[in-house]
Amino acid sequence: MSLDTVLLITLIGSTLRATTPLLLAALGGLFSERSGVVNIALEGIMLFGALAAAVTAQLIEAPLLRGNPNASVPLAPVVGVFAAMGVGGFIGWIHAVVSIRYKADQIITATAINLMAIGVPRLILTGLYDNSSTSEPLRNRLPQWGFGDFHLSPLVYLAFLLVPIVWYVVFRTPFGLRLRSVGEHPEAADSVGIDVRRMRYYGVILSGVLAGLAGAFLSIGNFNQFIREMSGGRGFIALAALIFGKWNPWGVLGATLLFGAFEAAATLLGGRQLLPPTVVQAIPFVLTMLVLAGFVGRAIPPKAIGKPFEK
Amino acid sequence: MNERLALLLLTLLALVGLWLAPWAATNRETGARSALILLPNRTVDFTGRTDLVDIPGQGVVLVLSAASLLVVLAGAALRGRTRRWLWLAGGVVLIATHSWGFDRFGAAVREARIGAFVDIVQARIDSPRESTDVPGLERVVADAFELPLSSSIAAARAAGLNVRRLPYNNSGMGLSAFLMLVVGGLAALFSLRLSRRLSRAIDQILATAAVPATSILLALVAAAVVILLLQPTPLGREVEIAGLYPYLVGRLDTLWHAYLTLFADSLGTVSGFMESLKFATPLIFTGLAVAFGFQAGLFNIGAPGQMVVGAVLAMLVGVYLPGPPILVLPLAVVAAAVGGGLWGALPGWLKARFGANEVINTILLNFVAASFLLFILSSSPTFAAPAVRIILLLALAVVVITILAFVPWVRAQVGRAPRGVFAVVGVVLLVGVILAGLPRAGDQALVLNLPFKVPGSEPKSQEISVASRLPQLPRLFGIDVKENPGTNVVPVNVSLYLALIAALVALFVLPRFSRFRLWAWRLGGVLGVGVVTFGVTAPFGLTAVDIGVPPTKLNASFLLAIVTAVFMQLFLWRTRWGYELRAVGVAPEAAEYGGASIARNTILAMTISGAFAGLTACHYVLGGALEDFSLRQALPTSDGFDGIAVALLGGNAPLGIVLSAFLFGVLKNGGSVLNITFPDLTRDVVSMILALVVLFIAAKGFLPERLVNPLRRSRSGEPAVPGRELDRGGETR
Structure with missing residues (x-):
């Protein structure tokens, strides 16, 4: 295999890996925003998911490793993934309760969750590992599926598989129709007997589950431990991708692939020492802003987004 | 309630x-x-x-x-x-x-x-x-x-x-x-x-304090669970x-x-009290910044980034501008405000011009600013030659496009076929970037040596000049902590300060009574209250109370923060611009119908909001609240996020913000004492409490509407004085 092929495969692989968390989180955001609830808490939920996955998997494998340091516990990371989804869903539920039931400003609620995602993991890590910034490295990671030099975490495949599924659910099922109607015109939806609040709860909790999954990919899918603030703004980029993708799964796929490619290219530039790493870090954010400024005028959000429903 | x-x-x-x-x-x-x-x-x-x-x-x-x-x-x-x-x-x-x-x-x-x-x-x-x-x-x-x-x-x-x-x-x-x-x-x-009159005062206190107080209480209860689990x-x-x-x-x-x-520690000791004022100072600035945005209907989460840019500009002025303090110090303060203001104006402009959501853009700009801070404090950042060529090309393109944008003929062409023009420009740029990016023989990497960065690996800037330093607060009162390190015991004329405070309170309270509507009466009343307070307290020996002043990093920027709060109060509630700005915040369409420009006010609000956040540099750089008088990578930008909590808790009003910033200062200082006192607790408990306060305030303390607003108490609630319902008719709705 020539050097170019290797480089190409590396670039494709790292693009897909960089896309996965963005895609999962953005698909989650799609459910929430289509139901009419802004969810800038994706960032925080990802962190909680990442923490839950790493800590659960580590706590499960730890007693088994004590007898035999090389024991294989393939189930531990799987349970970790489900824990991340559960915790993500729970945080989503909190966001839902406060912003739907108590009609709080959705952006402020989400900001509170993001703030909590900075402090709470440190407390938990200090309580468990006497170390406020990382969790114990995991021995058993998720398997890597692929062929030749091309190996990816199952969560990558899952993320891309979810695109048509989400499209089908949102645009071709009664559930999706109700979800969208609640986000476009809640009064009309209410008048035909759709439970607006319940649909919004579903939307926000689903977004939490998917964002939690994105977090699990960051901590145990792509890596083997939790590092504080490891999401590094991906939740916000996912939101921008959601706008750029016009709240449509296929558009979101394109947008996240674009941002994923930015990130992969930036990492490649940094790795080859073409640019100082500090400059490289800023590139995805600057590009996201440019894209937002250029395209936001043409993207039409769900009409009732951000407004609490008053019956 | x-x-x-x-x-x-x-x-x-x-x-x-x-x-x-x-x-x-x-x-x-x-x-x-x-x-x-x-x-x-x-x-x-x-x-x-x-x-x-x-x-x-x-x-x-x-x-x-x-x-x-x-x-x-x-x-x-x-x-x-x-x-x-x-x-x-x-x-x-x-x-x-x-x-x-x-x-x-x-x-x-x-x-x-x-x-x-x-x-x-x-x-x-x-x-x-x-x-x-x-x-x-x-x-x-x-x-x-x-x-x-x-x-x-x-x-x-x-x-x-x-x-x-x-x-x-x-x-x-x-x-x-x-x-x-x-x-x-x-x-x-x-x-x-x-008493009927006091009863109404109690209702008013409850109306303003119910949600913040319940939220703080709930946050403390939730944190109690964590404390009990950890310790x-x-x-x-x-x-x-x-x-x-x-x-x-x-x-x-x-x-x-x-x-x-x-x-x-914060409320019981002089040193703790000064420490909590020190922690409160930047929070006042960021709280005012966030609240100013809220008043115009904008959510500025960009205070962390604005803090960084303000601090960088203030540092540049402080390091490079020679001259006497009377000239350099105000310029450095202005530079801090300008830096933050520019960084705030950018998302404001993006919103006004393109409709891009200011929430996402300010968040993205926070990350950009964080990278910027890392960049300018990193030792010898290296650019490879192709990268330099690409950057130069892009910069040239930006300049050319900006100039061309002023040529009428070009504007007309763009107006006629925008997509075609964009496509051509895009292809030209892409080809140019690829050509510039190809490596060539004899390429030399560009190593930047930033002059304001101290040599060595420590991520901090040079110290700013003495002329641009804000004095520590005790020095303003004649106590030179530098000359006399350690705790200085000084006699303080408490009576005088009490008299001043009493006079100030009287200034606000007296106008409520009809007799003091006239200025002459009011002035006389205020003076009288002051003199009486002094006369009553002086015989108790309060004119010379020995107070130990410990070494502190509390500096004059605290006073600047108070001045900023007063400025915001006057600007928003006493000027036409402020009125217009609040009108845009409450009802944009109506305000526009009334002649206010939404775009102009959006940019203005984000600029002033950013400037407030940038002023934190007065504390951290000009005031030397970090270890020394230099810009450090350790600049605690999380203050920008805490500002959201401060603004919400303070009800987006300057006085409330100063008070809630003080409360948070108390908690932050308490957090560092907690770190020392308790073996298994860390200051992160405090950051969790702050986040919970925001959550509970957003949910109005989970209180039902009837309780949130005691003035609207349900009719079944007990009237303490028969017939009170009647004279409250106007407020009950």
Whole structure:
């Protein structure tokens, strides 16, 4: 295999890996925003998911490793993934309760969750590992599926598989129709007997589950431990991708692939020492802003987004 | 708010606490181990080395407390004026009893402490060493109960005995006493409804304080769970918890002691108070920044980024601009505001011009600014030659496009076929970038040596010039901490300050009375209040109170923060621009119909908001609140996020923000004390409390609408004075 092929495969692989968390989180955001609830808490939920996955998997494998340091516990990371989804869903539920039931400003609620995602993991890590910034490295990671030099975490495949599924659910099922109607015109939806609040709860909790999954990919899918603030703004980029993708799964796929490619290219530039790493870090954010400024005028959000429903 | 139910529950809680919770701690040692006293004279010792202290008057306190709690309970069961009278009696007795009880307690503990000291000295007299001055020590023992303990210890040290680790250290109030004081205070407060005018004042206080107070309370309750999970009851050597009762007592005290630690140092000591003002200063700025955005209907989460850019500009002016302080210092402050303002104006412009959401853009700009800060403080960042060529090409393209945008012919072409023009420009740029990016022979990497970065790996800038430094606050009052390091004991004219504060309060309160509408009357009244306050307090020796001023990083930027708050108040509520800005915030369409420009006001609001956030540089760079007078990578940008909590808690009004910033300053200082005091707790508890406060305030404290706004109390609520419903008609709606 020539050097170019290797480089190409590396670039494709790292693009897909960089896309996965963005895609999962953005698909989650799609459910929430289509139901009419802004969810800038994706960032925080990802962190909680990442923490839950790493800590659960580590706590499960730890007693088994004590007898035999090389024991294989393939189930531990799987349970970790489900824990991340559960915790993500729970945080989503909190966001839902406060912003739907108590009609709080959705952006402020989400900001509170993001703030909590900075402090709470440190407390938990200090309580468990006497170390406020990382969790114990995991021995058993998720398997890597692929062929030749091309190996990816199952969560990558899952993320891309979810695109048509989400499209089908949102645009071709009664559930999706109700979800969208609640986000476009809640009064009309209410008048035909759709439970607006319940649909919004579903939307926000689903977004939490998917964002939690994105977090699990960051901590145990792509890596083997939790590092504080490891999401590094991906939740916000996912939101921008959601706008750029016009709240449509296929558009979101394109947008996240674009941002994923930015990130992969930036990492490649940094790795080859073409640019100082500090400059490289800023590139995805600057590009996201440019894209937002250029395209936001043409993207039409769900009409009732951000407004609490008053019956 | 249904005060009857609240007081009923609290009283029941206090009754349980009377039996279960510690009343006071006789000794709190390092590592948060305590020796506790429950009424009457029941002792639980977790230190393992605290002897019993016989405290007089415990029986009396117990009986009176229980009796007055029952009176308050009875009051809650009765109606009308009887209830208020009972509450007044119960409240006053509770407070008086505890003041008396703690007076006794304090005397007993002091005596026990001196006793322990005398025992130690006596032991040394009985078995002296060579260096011991035995007659000196005997004199110390003889005088011990007359002199203050600190001078006895000093005398003992002079006589060759260094006494350390005395027991009965840090004695103080316990949870049950606190509960009873709360019940007493509330009962007394609510009994003031006996007077109709005061009753309305109470309603007003409750209306403004209900949501913030409940939110803080809920946040503390939620944090209590975390504290109890993380921190086991601290135990001394050879101490074990036997049985459920000491376990419960220990848990309750761990919780109480943790919260006491959060508040006591800041509110009880001069140094702690100054520290919390220091922590509060940047929070005032960022809180004002976020609130200013909210007032114009914008959510500025970009304060962290604006802080960074403001700090960088202030640093540049401070390092490079020569001149006298009178010129350089204001320019440096302006530079801080300009930096933050520019960084805030950018998302404002993007919103006004393209409709891009300011929330996402400010967040993205935070990350960009964070990278920027890392970049300018990194040692010799290296650009490869192709990268430099690409950057130069892009910069050239931006310049050319900007110039072309002013040529009418080009504008017309773009207007006719925008997509075609964009496509052409895009292809040209892409080809150019690829050509520029191809490596060539003889490429030299560009290594930047940033002149303001100190040599070495430490990520900080050069120190700013002396002319651009803001003085520390004590120096403004004539105390030079630098000349005289350590704690300076200075006589402070407390009476004068009290008179000033009283006059200031009078300035705001007097206009409420019709007689003081006239300026002459008002001025006279204010002066009179001031003079009377001074005259009343001066004879008590308050003109020269010795106060120890410790070394501090609190600087003049605190005053600047207050000035900024006043500016915001005047700008938003006293000028036409502020009115327009708030109108755009409340109802954009209506404001536009009325002649206000949404775009202009969006950019203006984001600029001023950013400028407020940028002013934090006055504290961190010009005031030297980080280790020295330089820009450091450790710039705590999380203050920008905490500003959101401050703004929300302060109701987006300047006065509220100053108060809530002070509360957060208290908590932050308390957090660092907590870090030291408790082995298993960290200051992250505080950051969690702040986040929870935001969440609960967003949810209006989970209170139903009826409770959130007491002025709109349901008609079934008890009118304390018959017929009051009528004269409140206007407010009840």
